[in-house]
Amino acid sequence: MRSDATLSRRSFLKSAAGFATAAAGVGADDKTAPLQTRGVVLMPSDLSLKDWPERAKAAGINTIGLHWTRKLNALCDFVAGDDGAHFLARCKELGIAVEYELHAMGDLLPRELFQKDPALFRMDDKGQRTADTNCCPHSPAALDLIAEKAAGYARRLPPTTHRYFFWPDDGGQWCRCPKCTDLAASDQALLVENHILRALRRHDARATLSHISYAHTLLAPQQVKPESGVFLEFAPIDRDYTKPITDRDAKIQSRPRYAHPETNAGYLDVLEANMKLFGVEHTQVLEYWLDVSRFSRWKRPAVKLPWNAGICRADIAAYRALGVRHITTFAVYMDADYVKFHGDPQPVLLEYGAALNPS
């Protein structure tokens, strides 16, 4: 029943081994070098703050990710429109990289295909196929459809870094069909990502693809190996932001519906376990230090950001000690309204930038 997964593991092992070994060596040797990625991740609506590229440049931030969840065509329309073109042009002039960090699976496998072929979609705990989230990674037809769709969006949303981010559905469950049931969500996601990467590379030979350690895919995959070019992205959304990530007494207060560590330092352990599989060099931390939307529980009106430069600096030091060279943070809701109600966030951005670039 599990022959597909076993075969996949064998074929992935060969290419993954070299990538991971080389990556571990580079990162481990150079923990004091400047960070390669110093980023913020925004929604297009945050560009109501018109001078985001200039603000980022002044703070030493070199990468802006645009974030989107489902209905990717709307993001494509924004990028192709006047406001999107202006944003991309300013980033180019200022030497700021642009990427697209997307909860994409709902679009990569169109939900309307359920009527035609339910086997493309995941099975729930009751044994019913459902089109609610993600897919069945043991459906070859689903993998091909997903990969080709991703390649299509890759052409419409080309990152300047060749780093692609086609994440699973936000908080979405994975498949419990007889072929998938012994694979954890992280393993199932990685099966899909390995397939997507191959399709991306047919169009962009330098393509790499994120595997996000977050929610159901937080824990390290146990059975599937990453193909060379799939990199780790660690997003510890439920950690305690009043304490550093190294704190072993900082209990996780919320009760997420997925397996998660009990303390902040437990998240760091999860990161390390993932890095053992994915390697150090390309690992990216995606934090929430500047994410006004998170601290507002994703509801407007936005609260004032509970910014703590000391915790941010301590966290960055901990990540750097592990060899991480790519660090970014959501900064969603840091927009024109934020300035109006809470004042100019530029001093915070400058402190964040200084934490990424310690002198």
Ligand SMILES: [Zn+2]
């Ligand atoms: Zn399945």
